Amino acid sequence: MENQKVIETFEQMVGKEFVQTEEAILQEYATDITGLRMVQKHFGWKSENLAQCIVKIHTKEEAIEAIRFLNQEKIVNVPRTGGSGVCLGLETPKGSVVLDLSEMNEILEINEENLTVTTQAGVALERLETVLNKKGYTTGHFPQSLPLAQMGGLVATRSIGQFSTRYGGIEDLLVGIEGVLPDGELVRIKNIPRKSTGPDLRHIWLGSEGTLGVITEVTVKIFPMAEDRCMQAYAIASFHTGLAIIKEIMQAGWKPAVTRLHDETEAAESYGPFMQAGESILLFLSEGPKGYAALEGEAIQAVVEKHGARALGSKPLELWLAHRNDICEHLDMYAKQGAVADTCEISAMWSDIGKIYTEVLERAKKEVPHLVAITGHSSHSYEQGTNIYFMMGAMCAPQVEAAQKTYDQLFGIIMETTLKYNGSICHHHGVGRYRAKWMKQELGSAYPMLEKIKTAFDPNGIMNRGALLPVE
Amino acid sequence: MKQVLDLDQVLSSDWIVQENQTIDLSYANRVINTYDELGLEMMLRLQDEDPKCNSISLTVGTEDTESMLRKALALQVEEAIRIDHAVSMSQTPQAVARMLCAGIRKIGDVDLVLCGRQASGSDYGQTGLILAELLSWPCISLVTEVVRRNEGWVIIHQVDDGLEEVVVSGPVVLTMTQSADHFLRMATLRNTMDAKKKAITQWSLSDLEEWKLVKETAGVSLSRIFTVEESNDCAMVDDPEFFVDRMIEEIQKMNQSEGVSL
Numbered sequence: 001m002e003n004q005k006v007i008e009t010f011e012q013m014v015g016k017e018f019v020q021t022e023e024a025i026l027q028e029y030a031t032d033i034t035g036l037r038m039v040q041k042h043f044g045w046k047s048e049n050l051a052q053c054i055v056k057i058h059t060k061e062e063a064i065e066a067i068r069f070l071n072q073e074k075i076v077n078v079p080r081t082g083g084s085g086v087c088l089g090l091e092t093p094k095g096s097v098v099l100d101l102s103e104m105n106e107i108l109e110i111n112e113e114n115l116t117v118t119t120q121a122g123v124a125l126e127r128l129e130t131v132l133n134k135k136g137y138t139t140g141h142f143p144q145s146l147p148l149a150q151m152g153g154l155v156a157t158r159s160i161g162q163f164s165t166r167y168g169g170i171e172d173l174l175v176g177i178e179g180v181l182p183d184g185e186l187v188r189i190k191n192i193p194r195k196s197t198g199p200d201l202r203h204i205w206l207g208s209e210g211t212l213g214v215i216t217e218v219t220v221k222i223f224p225m226a227e228d229r230c231m232q233a234y235a236i237a238s239f240h241t242g243l244a245i246i247k248e249i250m251q252a253g254w255k256p257a258v259t260r261l262h263d264e265t266e267a268a269e270s271y272g273p274f275m276q277a278g279e280s281i282l283l284f285l286s287e288g289p290k291g292y293a294a295l296e297g298e299a300i301q302a303v304v305e306k307h308g309a310r311a312l313g314s315k316p317l318e319l320w321l322a323h324r325n326d327i328c329e330h331l332d333m334y335a336k337q338g339a340v341a342d343t344c345e346i347s348a349m350w351s352d353i354g355k356i357y358t359e360v361l362e363r364a365k366k367e368v369p370h371l372v373a374i375t376g377h378s379s380h381s382y383e384q385g386t387n388i389y390f391m392m393g394a395m396c397a398p399q400v401e402a403a404q405k406t407y408d409q410l411f412g413i414i415m416e417t418t419l420k421y422n423g424s425i426c427h428h429h430g431v432g433r434y435r436a437k438w439m440k441q442e443l444g445s446a447y448p449m450l451e452k453i454k455t456a457f458d459p460n461g462i463m464n465r466g467a468l469l470p471v472e
Numbered sequence: 473m474k475q476v477l478d479l480d481q482v483l484s485s486d487w488i489v490q491e492n493q494t495i496d497l498s499y500a501n502r503v504i505n506t507y508d509e510l511g512l513e514m515m516l517r518l519q520d521e522d523p524k525c526n527s528i529s530l531t532v533g534t535e536d537t538e539s540m541l542r543k544a545l546a547l548q549v550e551e552a553i554r555i556d557h558a559v560s561m562s563q564t565p566q567a568v569a570r571m572l573c574a575g576i577r578k579i580g581d582v583d584l585v586l587c588g589r590q591a592s593g594s595d596y597g598q599t600g601l602i603l604a605e606l607l608s609w610p611c612i613s614l615v616t617e618v619v620r621r622n623e624g625w626v627i628i629h630q631v632d633d634g635l636e637e638v639v640v641s642g643p644v645v646l647t648m649t650q651s652a653d654h655f656l657r658m659a660t661l662r663n664t665m666d667a668k669k670k671a672i673t674q675w676s677l678s679d680l681e682e683w684k685l686v687k688e689t690a691g692v693s694l695s696r697i698f699t700v701e702e703s704n705d706c707a708m709v710d711d712p713e714f715f716v717d718r719m720i721e722e723i724q725k726m727n728q729s730e731g732v733s734l
């Protein structure tokens with residue numbers, strides 16, 4: 001079908017004012033905020049693959065009608081909400097249609113008996129949290145992108161928040177969900193605390209990244225606000241000792257909501273006046289019902305002291321709490337300085353994670369010619385292992401291609417090293433288009449499962465083609 | 473260049489004036505003054521354009537300030553000089569400008585001095601201007617762009633209602649301000665490591681022949697610092713029908729209570 005016909009159909013469907021076709025807007029929607037694109041834009045990058053239009057969806061009925069039409073015409077679409085993705089998951093294929101659900105943003109029900117909240121897909125997490133706080137509740141979900149991300153996108157990327165050790169990732173919080181399948185069928189998975197009725201279908205939506213349908217509504221857990229908090233920070237001689245401390249705390253069964261270990265470079269950068277040369281920093285925040293935080297705090301103290309840590313009091317935690325999301329106001333900060341910079345989060349078992357950290361740093365320092373810095377922290381821990389969130393930056397000639405080369409080199413080192421030690425190439429940002437090329441290695445013999453799910457759900461390949469699974 | 477504390481880091485709950493007229497800033501990182509960063513970036517751009525251009529970073533401060541100078545060296549500034557002196561709160565820009573002036577005279581062959589328009593903390597916004605006066609050089613303030621042209625420079629700077637372009641031949645002092653596309657570049661790790669080994673020239677005040685400070689504190693001393701109480705009294709005017717009447721009534725009430733008439 002001709003572009004003009006497509007646009008007219010959508011104008012009739014949702015109203016003329018909710019279909020955007022201006023080139024400047026299409027450019028804005030052409031990608032997400034992946035570090036690579038931030039710097040490339042600074043060097044003059046413009047997408048050659050613009051969508052034909054942006055369609056603002058306001059109801060599930062509109063979502064159904066839009067998807068049905070797109071499927072019938074075999075037009076690729078990219079669902080989106082907050083636009084805070086960082087893996088090129090929102091990059092528009094040429095001639096595609098963007099389904100923007102960010103104005104589908106009603107909080108539908110706060111259920112204080114069952115402790116759940118049901119929202120439409122475009123509800124901004126920060127707004128939801130504010131509304132809940134006023135009633136004495138919290139989502140317990142605090143990704144750094146709290147000021148940007150929305151509920152549909154959070155589920156679609158399997159996101160995780162900074163207080164994850166206590167509250168879990170979005171997969172632990174999601175109770176029920178509704179969405180439109182690629183053929184236009186509306187499906188709902190009802191709210192149940194736990195069940196044994198075959199595979200958990202919520203996991204089809206969790207991490208689907210717009211490739212299996214459009215999420216319209218989600219129900220997530222809520223929690224009474226914690227009554228008590230205990231905050232403590234420690235300096236330790238090495239990053240590896242820090243990992244050993246966290247492992248011991250996790251395996252003993254404690255769940256400090258915030259459990260963070262920053263390496264010496266990050267420690268010096270953010271907590272300089274507290275640190276001595278070469279030290280890493282551990283941050284713990286315990287919270288819960290009265291009495292819990294103090295009890296957990298004491299147990300943590302006993303473990304860290306055994307490992308020779310130096311107590312720094314609660315100030316570093318206060319600073320972290322106050323500044324933890326500041327970056328959202330300066331997203332292009334490094335790009336403006338001409339640096340190719342981004343973050344990359346991987347995970348692995350305790351037996352391997354330290355090796356990945358060490359080898360990535362060694363390789364990057366040796367191989368990347370104009371490296372500015374490569375640092376790492378662990379911010380989400382489990383009994384079996386943890387994540388490492390690498391932050392990296394390098395200078396390059398101020399050209400789009402040079403930025404791509406430098407970015408590929410930096411990212412490649414992390415991906416290769418992670419896979420070498422059986423880690424996962426992505427802990428919580430999602431795969432998007434950028435990491436799709438490593439998905440076969442990531443999933444190994446399980447890869448055909450994902451391929452078959454995709455083909456069964458979306459035989460026409462209309463849903464966010466190129467994200468999650470590589471295009472053959 | 474001046475080293476300042478990163479005040480953005482300081483928690484709002486910690487902005488409490490203590491008995492000794494200080495605020496606890498002990499946990500704030502030391503960083504290069506934002507406006508001096510702009511001067512530094514400008515100087516590096518001039519150096520990129522013209523390999524014959526020699527660059528020097530000069531500061532007045534204690535050994536603490538060497539991390540800032542090392543950052544400049546890592547960014548490929550050719551030489552770093554520290555005039556060893558602990559600048560105290562009671563010292564006015566006069567004193568610092570005099571030391572910088574003496575330093576610049578000792579360096580000798582200087583065509584262009586780039587400094588920030590002000591510091592981002594403990595600032596008077598005067599150092600660059602006084603320095604120019606002491607050197608008897610022209611001063612162009614609020615500069616956003618500098619380009620080498622023949623033997624001089626084309627300078628763009630902010631004026632009341634826009635930007636002005638002027639052409640100058642050196643020597644000249646420029647005070648830098650923000651512009652949309654000027655941010656200090658980042659040093660590579662290799663250059664940062666190399667810079668750790670580079671020498672920083674250190675001069676004491678007695679090394680500076682021209683150094684004559686008339687009065688150590690220029691008659692200024694700190695008597696108190698205080699925060700301005702902000703009041704956010706708020707009255708809800710929710711009935712649209714009487715909106716304007718209620719607004720006038722509320723404003724009159726507010727002004728009366730502050731002793732001001734409408």
Ligand SMILES: Cc1cc2nc3c(=O)[nH]c(=O)nc-3n(C[C@H](O)[C@H](O)[C@H](O)COP(=O)(O)OP(=O)(O)OC[C@H]3O[C@@H](n4cnc5c(N)ncnc54)[C@H](O)[C@@H]3O)c2cc1C
Pocket residue numbers: 032033078079080081082083084085086089090101121142143144145148149150151152153154155156157158159160161162208209210211213214215216327328428429430432464467
């Ligand atoms: C500064 C910064 C910090 C971040 N910190 C974190 C963090 O701490 N933890 C974390 O997990 N992530 C983090 N992220 C990544 C990002 O915020 C998350 O991936 C977030 O979940 C995306 O939500 P969004 O609403 O912005 O989704 P979008 O960016 O709009 O979309 C992301 C993906 O989800 C799909 N999608 C969106 N809405 C729908 C829908 N309704 N139906 C189907 N598919 C949909 C899109 O197609 C796309 O593939 C960070 C990002 C930034 C920029």
